[in-house]
Amino acid sequence: MSSYFNETKTIILGYGSYKKIKKSILNKLIRFETLLTAIHYFSFATVGLPYMGVGRNLAYKKTEFFNANGFMNHMSIRSGDDDLFVNQVATSKNTTICISKDSFTESIPETHFKNWINQKRRHISTAKHYKVIHKILLAVLYSSQLFFWVLATTLLIALFKWQIVVCLVFLRLFIQYLIIGFSTKKLGEKDVLYVLPLLEIFLIIIQLTIFINNLISKPNHWK
DSSP: OGGGOOSSOOEEEOOEEEOOOTTOHHHHHHHHHHHHHHHHHHHHHHTTOOOOOOGGGEEEOHHHHHHTTTTGGGTTSSSOHHHHHHHHHOOTTTEEEOOOGGGOEEEOOOOSHHHHHHHHHHHHHHGGGSOHHHHHHHHHHHHHHHHHHHHHHHHHHTTSSHHHHHHHHHHHHHHHHHHHHHHHHHHTOGGGGGGHHHHHHHHHHHHHHHHHHHHHSOOOOOO
């Protein structure tokens, strides 16, 4: 990671993977969600719109930290300090990504579904503190995923021009397999590709449920 620092690049976004657990659906779901999140923040950073990083694999120079007064602006927020720090100070000029396999970290994932859901509730609640442009782009991204599957399912059930709908679904999956397939090779997550459609639909349902729950009640935070 440190080799990516130079005079202008003072923030490095890396990939924080999770340990693979055989014959675990939850583990595949966690690693798929981690992969998609990485694709998103790597892609945004590549086009000049860095918006987040994961504390499991994130590097920045101390000058950036002190110039931004550290985590002072987020002291009242009880989770996601590293995430919000990146959102606050990262720009197209000072941020780059690192996808060298030697830089990857590996963490122990949750093994209980309920604990993972609570963890995701905290992470998603942090997103409301992002910059407006980031919130808009992410809302469009996630809404388009939800809208596509809801519309496709509705049209297929109604048998409305189902041949066209099926073709569009397969076209989308083909493009997904190309993009995500390339990413799984780069990030070492090839096994999640085999059940991509199921994991995506399941993840969309979970994210929507978490979003609604967070509107109704606040997630539990670390004490």
